[in-house]
Amino acid sequence: MRPVTELSLPYLAIGSPEFARDPVSQFDTARALHPWLAKTDYGYVITEYAAIKDLLGLDAQMRPPHEVFIDAMNARGSRWERFQMESVLAIHNADHKRIRDVVAPMFTPRAANQHRALMRQVISRVLDEWSPKGHFDFEEFASYFPITVMCSLLGAPPSIVPGLRSSLEALGLSFNMIPGFLPQLEKACEVLEDALASLIADRRAGRRLNAGADLLDPLLEARDSGGLSEGELQSLLIFLFVAGYDTSKNVLTFIMHDMLQHPEIYARCAEDLAYCRKVVEESMRYRSPGTSARLTDVDLVYRDVMIPKNTMLFLPNGIAGRDPSAFPDPEKYDPDRQQTNRHIGFGRGMHLCLGQFIARAQLEEGLHQIARRIKSPRLAGTYGYRPFPGVWGIKGLPIEFTPAPRPAEAAALVEDGSVA
């Protein structure tokens, strides 16, 4: 057994703009020097699919590292610290199960599928507004879709979305570790706390947008019965907005980027919703935004390497699908690929993405409707990348395209006023 500090390891600058542009080839280079481990700022990064999968399963020996991010941002005592430390992603004890049990029934595959009509309606409306333009920034367009779905699910008026976008953008960059960014995070938390306090106050006063029950009702019931504290309720609501905003938007933008390279696959998405499911899964394998981070809670021994207690590990589950030892011919984009391994874009272990089934449903429905309305998309300018740690993604994706009219059944959905 050798201590990790005695190993000769490659270095990966995972926070640099160069890394965000092309992490996959840098991982390939690193694996040539060590099969599964590299050094990075603040700790180590795991570069092999099987090791990422194994380590994400060791929940009893590792904990979320939010305390390190808080200190890196000099954020003790801030609103942002409170939001982060009360977030379900940061809680790693019995409280995690209690909070997750409150929301789990709302996020099952069955529950997600019940929202598909709503998802079709929302994307149809967004397309009605945007597709006649013939060209736009796809990332900006996509930013209105998942968050509007989340608003509808929680009974919040979609009219609040434009006012929340800059705050959600800021919180999506929470883990950039730049202390000067803290004032923007504080402002974002304040804006979201005010908006959600207003939503809760309206609901408690009997003012509601949806005639039927929505996701806010069981959350308030849990608060009233003592299942959630006031702080937990507020953090959970902010978390649902933030998690529902950035990740799905970034995945959808990655998917459109993939489709620009594969017009024949994109054309088929317009015809076949079931095929869209394969495309979403292949894009998630190809790359997705998530990198999990953990602190070791023990002197962890893995594959005969000892990693000391309180060491930061970055587990880039979003690009693990490009590891050739787990996925043959990983650079080939093929929705019909036969594979024994499955991507881990939604993570693994006790912090596995709660919203994965909602995300999958809205990505499939969204891609299908987009492919029907945005024909022959072409890249129409340059684009950049968001920082790799945290929530990676493409920054701005200008496209031009041929708009297609709204299909008849989508028109019926939009004219049905049952959902705001």
Next chain:
Amino acid sequence: MAKITYVEFNGTKHVIDVQPGMTVMEGAVKNNVPGIDAECGGACACATCHVYVEPSWKAKTGEQGELEASMLDIANNPQPNSRLSCQIRVTEELDGLVVNLPQSQHS
């Protein structure tokens, strides 16, 4: 200990002594039985520890819970005797239990 037989889709049998108090999923994962993914680690949140309980054992393992049934919607070929093995707590009463694994944990 309770002796539990896990039968892979290809017919391969794994007979494992499982400590009461563990779940049927944990008994498989800790003993490297192939065919149980358990992505969420036992939180009834992923439906990748799907098994079919031998009908003669259904009374002792109990029925699907409400959350479990809602998760099983995504499972590969769910049947009335489908269970998520993270939701079956092993007791001495389950000594001799036989569970069959699906072709895949992903639909």
